Amino acid sequence: MASIDDPLLLLRQSIAAGSKIIATTSPDSSDEAPLSTATHLIFTHPVRKAVPIDAATRFTSTEGKAVDLRSIYFAWLNHDVAIPEYNAVATKLNDEMAGSATVHMFAFVERLVLFTFLEGASEESEFIKPLAGDKDAATGAGTTATGAALKAAPATSGRAGRGAIDPRLAQIYDGERRMGDRNTVLRGIKPTDFSHVRKLAAPFMTRKPGQAPQPSAATAAAAANASLALNQKPARRPDPIILLSPSASALLRMSNAKAFLEGGRYMPPETNTSTSMLHISRTLKDIDPSRPMRFILVEGPEQFKPEYWNRVVAVFTTGQAWQFKNYRWSNPAELFKHVLGVYLGWRGDEPPEAVRAFGHKVLACSVEKWRDPGQLGAETSRWRDREVVEAIWKGIEANMRAKGWRKDAAPGAI
Template sequence: MSSSILKLREFISKKKRDQVKLEPVDDIADATELRVGDEVFGLDEPTQFVTEDKASGESTDHLLRTVYHCLVCQALSTTDYVSQCESKKIPIISFLERTELISWLTGSSSTCQYVTGKTSAKSSEPEPKKRKVEDPFLAEILANERNLIDHNRALRGGKPIDFSSVAKDCENKIIRPLKQQQRKQTAVVKTPSSADRHKRKDPIIILSPAASALMTMANIKDFLELGKFVDPTQVQVSSNNMLILQRKSQRFGKEVKFLVVDNVEKFFTKPEYWDRVVAVFTTGQKWQFKSFKYPDPNVLFQKVKGFYVHYAGDTVPATVKQWNVQVVEIDRNKRFKDRQTSEFVMDSLEKSMSSKGFGR
């Protein structure tokens, strides 16, 4: 049994999560070690948390990186968890396996059928206490007694049961008809607006994947959060296709979280994601919009806020002037202006969001 997963369970179940940290960086995709108290474990070491692919019959001994990422994402929905795994290139654990693992790590469950090794049983299932007897004959009988099963195993059953078919039947026969009925009733009373949907979900900003773009996944976070612009040619190209921005908004009186992407084909797996888009950064090239819900920029920028960012003194393309986009100038050398420019962009964006009902 890997000592790393046992140590992790010990600290998590005892509410010592603040003593569990990634090293040397706080990003699961780039970190190499996990510090648990005074001990340090490699994130790429196996944990003996073993799952089996029912289609191929192959077993996988998951790494500590996969197990810890599952724990970090315990509050996320299945869709968001899968998106996180794909963006960070971490193996995905199925819903049932993930639920049982988290229950075991947090101490809600004393056993986990997917954690192999005798140490697991010893650490989670104390030996039953022997009764003190005076009768020597009875003592001899009890000395040869063997504990074949305890109450936990008896309640669990002799083999794992797959309830996925039951869940699918519930989805088809109960949940889906209810959702369809609710949609029909809502459509009669009031058609849901994009503003209503924005209240429930984090707004999305789309960047241009063009090489000439001044706003990229590598520098957009510093620019919009800190008011600091760095030329994209002077920073390392980011491998992430999705990141999260957080800003304290005086207009809305709360902290607003934005989801930023530059690849709509990969992440826009559901039509409703387009209803959450509040801004699009463009370089003036129409090919950027070929996979969009509204590929015509004249239609697109009537529905969402558009930005064209360029260096002061550079010529603005004629196509951009024809679109309903906000032209933003970045000074090449005067970095003290970056904060003012960043606030101008966010103020323009928040005005657009407010006009569409966000924050009401």
């Protein structure tokens, strides 16, 4: 019943089901209370469950500390809020609690991992410890008892957020023959020590005349360790980052970037938007033709760690120098030696003098001027938008290949 007892999974299942979550001052109460005075969270899906609001969860911060349920729930309530606004309301909540408790202020990467997990887009992360049930299932993988399969099935169903397993399906699992993997078939559930075989084989492994000497035990062990290191599961390739211009005069903002870069159609940006981060997908055939690559779009590097700059693949600019004030390279000439620059303007208008001064490191693109769709012939010119988008992605892909992006690896430095 890990899905019923784990606060993180309870919150994820409640979000998926759209069920109500109530902050109360008593486990038996249904009256909603402010988070500053609440002592419990009442979950109504899949069953009514009261969880202490200060209970530690499986989510660990970058400092290695377990994050409490109040901080997790508060971050989710503000998941559409920009990070500066989130930090402001978190500080206000801490002031209201006057030291009795403190909410954790999530960093940029922590928010990204947490929201991806709660929305059901990922199952595991370096910030989220596995459930105890997961470890038990892995330990008992080699047993032949059919009851283990029956117990593992509901836990798997709970992790996927689909509720308890169907009784008929459980009966079918109970009648299945457990096959096991190659390790359990060849070696059983306990590892076997074959070191004594080396002594028995030594008389038969004597060196013949002209034959190269046999490696020592230390050399053989080092080679075996190197082989194991090569066969380990490679680290997951990080998502590349695209920086948009925060200028109000920019044609491409957070509100219309997804429709343009992913859908191939330009729409004017909205003036009021609280979105601080976007995800878009694009298949880059010369880097990874087998699966789409996910890109992260942000307007500023305020929450960047130093290593995030190695993942920046493009910077959209309007030519205004203040945009680069907080960048790793505040000088545009130096910046565009490391990162591809992109300027998007209206067709027929000359790029600003500052953009032309940046040189060939900035890709200048133009889209047809926006006209009210109600006007006659307004839609006939929008077919060129996709042509512009393809040119932008072609430039980004070429720059990524040159910087060392591969199917399973990202560059260590740009």
